[in-house]
Amino acid sequence: MNRGRHGPKLGAVRLLLTLAYDGRPFDGWQSQPGGNTVQDLLENAASAIAKQPLRVHGSGRTDAGVHALAQTAHFDPPEGLTMGPDNWLAALNTKLPRTIRVMAAREVDAGFHARFSACGKTYHYELSTSPVLTPFRHGLAWHLPRGLDAGLLAAALDAYRGRHDFEAFCARRGNETEATDHHRTLTRAEVSPSGGGLRLTFTGDGFLYKMVRLLVGTAVQVATDRMPLGEIAALLDQPAGLPHGRSSHCAPADGLFLEAVHYDSPS
Numbered sequence: 133m134n135r136g137r138h139g140p141k142l143g144a145v146r147l148l149l150t151l152a153y154d155g156r157p158f159d160g161w162q163s164q165p166g167g168n169t170v171q172d173l174l175e176n177a178a179s180a181i182a183k184q185p186l187r188v189h190g191s192g193r194t195d196a197g198v199h200a201l202a203q204t205a206h207f208d209p210p211e212g213l214t215m216g217p218d219n220w221l222a223a224l225n226t227k228l229p230r231t232i233r234v235m236a237a238r239e240v241d242a243g244f245h246a247r248f249s250a251c252g253k254t255y256h257y258e259l260s261t262s263p264v265l266t267p268f269r270h271g272l273a274w275h276l277p278r279g280l281d282a283g284l285l286a287a288a289l290d291a292y293r294g295r296h297d298f299e300a301f302c303a304r305r306g307n308e309t310e311a312t313d314h315h316r317t318l319t320r321a322e323v324s325p326s327g328g329g330l331r332l333t334f335t336g337d338g339f340l341y342k343m344v345r346l347l348v349g350t351a352v353q354v355a356t357d358r359m360p361l362g363e364i365a366a367l368l369d370q371p372a373g374l375p376h377g378r379s380s381h382c383a384p385a386d387g388l389f390l391e392a393v394h395y396d397s398p399s
Contacts, residue, residue, distance in 0.1 A: 146244060147220060150236040151203045155385065156271045157231055160196045161203070170232055174205065177227035181220070182210050191246045191393045192253070195342070197385030199272070202235070204393045206246040252337045252394040254320070255344045258387040260329040273329060274387040279356045282323065282330065288351035289321040289332065291364045300367040300378045301347055302340030314340060321347070333391070342382060349381035
């Protein structure tokens with residue numbers, strides 16, 4: 133559907149952006165009154181270029197301090213604005229802080245939606261097991277220098293894979309209606325070496341609020357011998373009422389990265 137750098141047709145064109153950002157300076161993705169969110173800054177940049185208000189729709193929220201390697205978002209440029217995707221990419225990056233970059237931009241069908249067209253996401257979480265956390269990983273990894281059993285960590289992650297009711301592994305936002313269906317399918321939950329530590333990677337058809345951070349925090353409890361492995365099974369797939377409670381072990385935002393948003397069809 134690409135019409136070239138300088139020659140898009142006149143009329144409404146939906147653009148899909150892929151963004152990377154360092155989450156440390158921002159109050160998350162979702163627009164807030166203070167204006168210090170990735171969505172706010174992106175909308176301000178797009179609106180300044182278009183010289184009229186534009187709304188940007190993201191694939192989902194990331195919390196304050198959470199990073200993204202490939203967050204996706206779409207918006208509809210105004211009719212008659214003769215800018216191709218490459219023009220938009222360059223223009224947006226001149227108006228965004230250096231901690232937010234548009235990495236790619238392309239046209240998609242008008243029925244595409246960054247959030248509702250997504251069929252899954254991949255997140256990864258960085259753990260630093262070095263005796264001393266290098267300043268170059270400050271805010272980018274959870275520092276756990278002692279007592280982490282990688283074998284127990286892998287076993288904990290293995291327990292998460294498959295389709296489960298993850299209600300015990302989500303937090304309540306408090307200002308919106310809670311989802312009634314907490315079932316999600318994780319096709320990937322694994323640990324691998326990552327410079328000076330470990331990387332935990334999760335791929336699923338959807339994630340609840342703070343779900344990845346709670347999965348990581350609970351797995352770390354198992355891996356540091358503070359929780360028996362069998363307790364994970366007790367927390368998963370609980371009957372109504374959560375007789376075994378919710379996990380209260382939420383990993384810090386520092387090490388969490390949105391790695392990819394998956395679509396069955398890109399446009």
